[in-house]
Amino acid sequence: xxxxxxxxxxxxxxxxxxxxxxxxxxxxxxxxxxxxxxxxxxxxxxxxxxxxxxxxxxxxxxxxxxxxxxxxxxxxxxxxxxxxxxxxxxxxxxxxxxxxxxxxxxxxxxxxxxxxxxxxxxxxxxxxxxxxxxxxxxxxxxxxxxxxxxxxxxxxxxxxxxxxxxxxxxxxxxxxxxxxxxxxxxxxxxxxxxxxxxxxxxxxxxxxxxxxxxxxxxxxxxxxxxxxxxxxxxxxxxxxxxxxxxxxxxxxx
Amino acid sequence: xxxxxxxxxxxxxxxxxxxxxxxxxxxxxxxxxxxxxxxxxxxxxxxxxxxxxxxxxxxxxxxxxxxxxxxxxxxxxxxxxxxxxxxxxxxxxxxxxxxxxxxxxxxxxxxxxxxxxxxxxxxxxxxxxxxxxxxxxxxxxxxxxxxxxxxxxxxxxxxxxxxxxxxxxxxxxxxxxxxxxxxxxxxxxxxxxxxxxxxxxxxxxxxxxxxxxxxxxxxxxxxxxxxxxxxxxxxxxxxxxxxxxxxxxxxxxxxxxxxxxxxxxxxxxxxxxxxxxxxxxxxxxxxxxxxxxxxxxxxxxxxxxxxxxxxxxxxxxxxxxxxxxx
Numbered sequence: 421x422x423x424x425x426x427x428x429x430x431x432x433x434x435x436x437x438x439x440x441x442x443x444x445x446x447x448x449x450x451x452x453x454x455x456x457x458x459x460x461x462x463x464x465x466x467x468x469x470x471x472x473x474x475x476x477x478x479x480x481x482x483x484x485x486x487x488x489x490x491x492x493x494x495x496x497x498x499x500x501x502x503x504x505x506x507x508x509x510x511x512x513x514x515x516x517x518x519x520x521x522x523x524x525x526x527x528x529x530x531x532x533x534x535x536x537x538x539x540x541x542x543x544x545x546x547x548x549x550x551x552x553x554x555x556x557x558x559x560x561x562x563x564x565x566x567x568x569x570x571x572x573x574x575x576x577x578x579x580x581x582x583x584x585x586x587x588x589x590x591x592x593x594x595x596x597x598x599x600x601x602x603x604x605x606x607x608x609x610x611x612x613x614x615x616x617x618x619x620x621x622x623x624x625x626x627x628x629x630x631x632x633x634x635x636x637x638x639x640x641x642x643x644x645x646x647x648x649x650x651x652x653x654x655x656x657x658x659x660x661x662x663x664x665x666x667x668x669x670x671x672x673x
Numbered sequence: 674x675x676x677x678x679x680x681x682x683x684x685x686x687x688x689x690x691x692x693x694x695x696x697x698x699x700x701x702x703x704x705x706x707x708x709x710x711x712x713x714x715x716x717x718x719x720x721x722x723x724x725x726x727x728x729x730x731x732x733x734x735x736x737x738x739x740x741x742x743x744x745x746x747x748x749x750x751x752x753x754x755x756x757x758x759x760x761x762x763x764x765x766x767x768x769x770x771x772x773x774x775x776x777x778x779x780x781x782x783x784x785x786x787x788x789x790x791x792x793x794x795x796x797x798x799x800x801x802x803x804x805x806x807x808x809x810x811x812x813x814x815x816x817x818x819x820x821x822x823x824x825x826x827x828x829x830x831x832x833x834x835x836x837x838x839x840x841x842x843x844x845x846x847x848x849x850x851x852x853x854x855x856x857x858x859x860x861x862x863x864x865x866x867x868x869x870x871x872x873x874x875x876x877x878x879x880x881x882x883x884x885x886x887x888x889x890x891x892x893x894x895x896x897x898x899x900x901x902x903x904x905x906x907x908x909x910x911x912x913x914x915x916x917x918x919x920x921x922x923x924x925x926x927x928x929x930x931x932x933x934x935x936x937x938x939x940x941x942x943x944x945x946x947x948x949x950x951x952x953x954x955x956x957x958x959x960x961x962x963x964x965x966x967x968x969x970x971x972x973x974x975x976x977x978x979x980x981x982x983x984x985x986x987x988x989x990x991x992x993x994x995x996x997x998x999x
Contacts, residue, residue, distance in 0.1 A: 468890050493892030500886035508879075512938070516880055520892035526876040526940075565887075572891065 421445055421607070422467055422496070422576055427475035429466055437462050437631045439475075444626075446575050446607035449598055451618035453611075454628035455652065460611040461501065463628065464578045468498040479576070493520035497569040501580040501611075503561060510556075510564045511549040514539055517571030539571035543597055558585025563594065576607040583614070592666070595621045619643065619657055619669035627652060643669065676934070680948035687952045691728050691959045692720070695966075722854070729861060730852045731958045731972070732951035734917045735927075737864045737909040739950025740871050740943055742924025743931070744906040747878045747939065748899050751809045752932070753987065755924035756791070756910035759816035762921065763823030764794025765914035766844070770830045773837035780855035784863070784915045791911030794819050795903055847920030847973030849958050860912040867909050871943055874901055878939035920954070920973045922980025927953055929987060 422444040430436045437459040444450050452460045465471040467484055469492055477484040479495050487495075497517070506513075517539065518532040528536075540546040545560075545567045553561060562585055569577055583591045598608050598621070609626075612618045618625060619639040627635040627642065629652045635642055639657075642649065646656040655671050662668070692704055699707075699716055706712045707720045742755040756762050768790025769783055776782035801815035802808075831841055838844040839851050877898040880888040885895045910924070927950040931942050954972070957979070961970040 465886075470886060470889055489889065489894045490892040493890065498886075498890030500884065500890065502884065503887070504882070504884050506882050508882075512879075513883075516883065516891055519876075519880060522876075524873055524876065569890070578890075 423478040425476040427466060427473045427477050429471045429473040435631060439633050442626060442633050442636055444607055444609045447602055447605050448623040449602050449608040450624040450626055451610050451612050451622040452626045453618050458628045459631045460628050461580050464580055468496060490520045495574055496576045497572040497574040498578045499565055499569050499582060503565050505554050507554060509550050509552050510545055513553060513564055514567045514571050517568040535571050535573050539567045542570055543567040559590040579610045581611050615671045616667040616669050620667040684948055684952045687955045688728060691955055692724055694959055695962055726854050726857055727849045730849050730857050730916050731955040733861045733864045734913040735923060735951035735954030736947040737913040738923035739927035739946040740868060741906040741909040743928035743943060743946045744871060744902040746928055748902045749812050751812060752929060757921035759798050760794045760819030760823055761791045761907050761910045762914050762919050763820045765791040765911040766919045767823045767827045769915055770827055770837050774834060780859055783856055784859045787911040787915035788908050791907040795907040843971045844918040846971040847918040848971035849917055850969055852916050856916055860916050864912045867905050868947060870905050872940060874898055875940040875943050920976055922976045923950060923954055926980055926983050
């Protein structure tokens with residue numbers, strides 16, 4: 421579980437970001453939504469040690485900044501927005517997910533290989549194992565990186581706009597994988613720009629606006645709070661009961 | 674595994690050839706005799722006091738400069754970064770000359786000053802390039818500026834105090850003709866320790882290639898490792914310069930050759946840099962001794978002849994690969 425209480429971070433040339441009270445739970449998919457520059461990615465960076473902060477960012481009851489890199493990465497995995505296409509095969513990439521569990525010389529144990537195989541299987545990347553990352557499409561590359569963080573085997577997984585390069589079909593598969601992971605007990609926290617997608621596939625929504633969190637609850641609760649959505653996005657979200665719809669929630673003016 | 678075996682075999686042959694080649698009319702039998710404890714005094718002097726120390730110096734400098742180049746290239750994400758281009762060699766060279774003025778005939782000070790010079794150059798280049806955005810171009814341009822400054826100041830010292838170097842050409846171009854054993858004895862253990870540090874910390878390089886944010890998410894302390902690697906690379910270059918002077922291009926050619934020959938894991942590539950770099954510099958030094966026998970060229974001259982077209986070829990190759998997108 422990740423708990424953020426009165427945490428502040430400053431950028432030299434921008435205003436402070438202040439997060440009063442946010443909780444991300446295991447076994448749930450939480451979407452972090454908001455407009456550009458509101459602080460969504462900053463929130464994730466504070467959790468994983470990429471942004472210094474004052475206040476409390478607690479991972480399983482421990483201050484994030486007091487944990488070593490490896491200790492933190494055994495509890496929380498993180499996939500940033502910009503993923504590099506480097507000259508390695510998918511298997512090697514996914515094996516990097518085991519770094520936090522390995523000693524300095526990075527020998528792969530039997531458990532490491534087991535987790536690697538499981539991560540490839542759960543993300544549907546087993547057949548791509550020996551393919552070079554540079555040969556993959558943008559969507560496949562994102563799935564390969566997802567396999568890497570799955571191999572990290574952490575209770576919480578943080579994803580910063582993970583579906584950017586995916587077409588609709590791949591996005592659907594991707595969310596099925598996330599659902600599978602959440603059913604296994606992993607907590608997923610996902611920054612997204614896509615309102616309908618976030619409402620449709622998440623258990624909880626965290627709405628960030630003007631450098632602070634305005635709402636943290638279920639999609640239905642937020643959809644019912646039309647005034648808040650109107651204030652932030654200039655639109656509302658409506659739920660449909662049509663089971664055939666890809667996104668049961670749709671944004672309306 | 675096959676490439677390691679080939680590299681070790683080539684290295685062994687290069688050492689045997691370097692031991693046998695050269696003036697002194699010593700044949701294979703004499704060498705074996707001396708190595709097994711026999712031989713006359715002149716033969717023992719040539720083998721133990723001339724050729725073996727020179728081979729050891731060439732091997733350790735080759736390994737040091739190659740690994741230094743590899744670490745700099747990976748940490749700065751720039752394939753043309755090398756201790757020569759970044760001014761680290763010239764920084765170390767300048768301080769070696771200063772040590773000859775301030776602490777004459779003190780080998781330990783020569784080594785320490787070389788380390789200090791290399792570190793100073795690396796720190797100044799880091800500060801200059803971070804002040805200008807830390808882009809690939811700004812890193813290289815800062816390095817070229819510091820390199821030029823170091824070279825100019827070195828030339829000034831050599832002009833005003835010519836006694837600071839025994840052989841001006843050998844120092845400026847780099848070579849192994851007059852490496853004092855006292856310096857080799859001190860620099861080689863330091864190089865060995867630094868190579869071990871490079872091998873141990875190489876696992877983090879694989880993660881850092883994925884980008885700083887991804888690497889941090891995986892548990893890698895990027896700042897700590899980057900600092901360690903840049904300091905290690907600088908000290909390796911400093912140790913090499915304290916022995917062989919300003920040999921250029923080894924740190925550029927060898928790591929890029931290793932990358933092109935395949936193998937994606939950094940630790941394996943560093944091992945290959947050690948094997949290939951040491952072999953490459955030893956062969957170059959042996960060639961420098963034999964090409965115009967009985968005259969000897971500075972080894973650095975051979976490196977410049979090979980390195981300049983290599984650098985041009987790399988730039989052209991990169992340009993072609995980028996094509997219309999550049």
